[in-house]
Amino acid sequence: MPVSTTTFTDLLALARSARKQAYAPYSNFLVGAALLTRDGRQFSGCNVENASYGLCNCAERTALFSAIAAGCQPGDFVALAVIADTDHPVSPCGACRQVMSELCDDAMPVLLANLHGATQETSVAALLPGSFKLPLSA
Ligand SMILES: O=c1ccn([C@H]2C[C@H](O)[C@@H](CO)O2)c(=O)[nH]1
Numbered sequence: 357m358p359v360s361t362t363t364f365t366d367l368l369a370l371a372r373s374a375r376k377q378a379y380a381p382y383s384n385f386l387v388g389a390a391l392l393t394r395d396g397r398q399f400s401g402c403n404v405e406n407a408s409y410g411l412c413n414c415a416e417r418t419a420l421f422s423a424i425a426a427g428c429q430p431g432d433f434v435a436l437a438v439i440a441d442t443d444h445p446v447s448p449c450g451a452c453r454q455v456m457s458e459l460c461d462d463a464m465p466v467l468l469a470n471l472h473g474a475t476q477e478t479s480v481a482a483l484l485p486g487s488f489k490l491p492l493s494a
């Protein structure tokens with residue numbers, strides 16, 4: 357489903373506001389994300405860190421997992437926006453790319469942004485070509 361500029365503007369505003377909720381006392385790197393569903397619902401996420409560093413959860417996964425927890429199914433999503441205080445639009449980590457590849461359509465647009473107005477539109481497949489997937493049983 358194509359996504360309009362207005363939709364991305366809205367999602368980015370939500371991601372920017374979600375970023376303020378980040379719990380990132382270790383890295384001090386605050387990230388926000390916002391996800392739009394086919395039926396028009398929006399879910400936001402921030403990064404949540406932990407003293408056991410490997411448990412840190414990125415903003416992208418927080419948004420995706422909260423949508424799944426609210427009853428969304430893989431493929432219900434039409435766009436994701438991510439924002440951080442970076443020189444260039446923020447680049448999602450490998451773990452988030454893998455999660456996106458399983459829960460979102462390959463063609464789903466992803467808008468990467470920084471706080472200063474730079475944006476880059478990409479897609480789930482472009483972020484992780486040839487992603488690993490297990491066959492799902494019905
Ligand atoms: O796209 C990204 C990149 C990093 N982080 C988080 C993970 C960790 O809390 C902090 C530093 O890597 O930023 C995100 O939430 N999203």
Ligand SMILES: [Zn+2]
Pocket residue numbers: 414415416417448449450451452453
């Ligand atoms: Zn990540």
